[in-house]
Amino acid sequence: xxxxxxxxxxxxxxxxxxxxxxxxxxxxxxxxxxxxxxxxxxxxxxxxxxxxxxxxxxxxxxxxxxxxxxxxxxxxxxxxxxxxxxxxxxxx
Numbered sequence: 001x002x003x004x005x006x007x008x009x010x011x012x013x014x015x016x017x018x019x020x021x022x023x024x025x026x027x028x029x030x031x032x033x034x035x036x037x038x039x040x041x042x043x044x045x046x047x048x049x050x051x052x053x054x055x056x057x058x059x060x061x062x063x064x065x066x067x068x069x070x071x072x073x074x075x076x077x078x079x080x081x082x083x084x085x086x087x088x089x090x091x092x
Contacts, residue, residue: 020073020081021073021074028067035067038060042056042060058091060091061092062091065091066083066088069086069089
């Protein structure tokens with residue numbers, strides 16, 4: 001009886017994880033678009049001033065780490081769910 005309960009719980013958990021995976025895949029897509037916009041703005045700023053914007057560098061690093069966290073979650077390399085279920089990654 002206990003094994004059936006564990007199996008049902010595991011199946012329910014995998015379907016819940018699947019739902020979160022779909023949500024995180026959508027967030028990954030949107031975040032990739034934001035990363036492209038940040039890269040384009042940084043390119044323009046460096047073209048005009050010869051130095052990258054420090055705030056955009058920091059934000060780009062944290063955004064890259066966020067994309068990495070989502071990728072790890074989607075590929076089952078990590079069980080921890082990324083932001084908004086955890087803290088935003090640091091840009092340092």
